[in-house]
Amino acid sequence: xxxxxxxxxxxTDAEAYASVAFADAYVAKFAVDAAGNxxxxxxxxxxxxxxxxxxxxxxxxxxxxGPRYQGRPKKTTQGLHFPAVGVTVADVAVPSDTVPVGIxxxxxxxxxxxxxx
Numbered sequence: 001x002x003x004x005x006x007x008x009x010x011x012t013d014a015e016a017y018a019s020v021a022f023a024d025a026y027v028a029k030f031a032v033d034a035a036g037n038x039x040x041x042x043x044x045x046x047x048x049x050x051x052x053x054x055x056x057x058x059x060x061x062x063x064x065x066g067p068r069y070q071g072r073p074k075k076t077t078q079g080l081h082f083p084a085v086g087v088t089v090a091d092v093a094v095p096s097d098t099v100p101v102g103i104x105x106x107x108x109x110x111x112x113x114x115x116x117x
Contacts, residue, residue: 003054004016004079006079006099010077010078012077012079013079015079016058016107017082018058018108020051022108026108027112030105031108031112039112041112041116042116045115049115050115053112053114054107057109066081069082070086071084071085082103083097
């Protein structure tokens with residue numbers, strides 16, 4: 001089943017903040033070890049395993065940190081907290097039609113940790 005990623009419109013059945021493509025790029029750039037190697041738990045995972053890990057990572061963020069997120073969801077029907085109205089990052093307002101990039105990165109980090117066990 002294809003991963004449903006929040007695109008900033010308040011997707012009703014969104015399951016994650018990051019796509020596999022976003023996560024792959026993020027992991028290749030930021031989640032490498034001292035030798036420049038991508039974690040084997042991520043690089044060895046199938047597309048379906050990565051999608052599942054991103055779903056679980058998003059739910060982890062929502063249940064663990066969701067009560068502390070700024071703002072309120074843009075729509076009452078959206079699947080995840082973001083996009084949201086009334087969010088600022090470093091005193092700059094985040095447009096209500098976007099997901100803060102830090103949230104997509106955190107979703108990826110949680111997914112990598114899930115796969116690593």
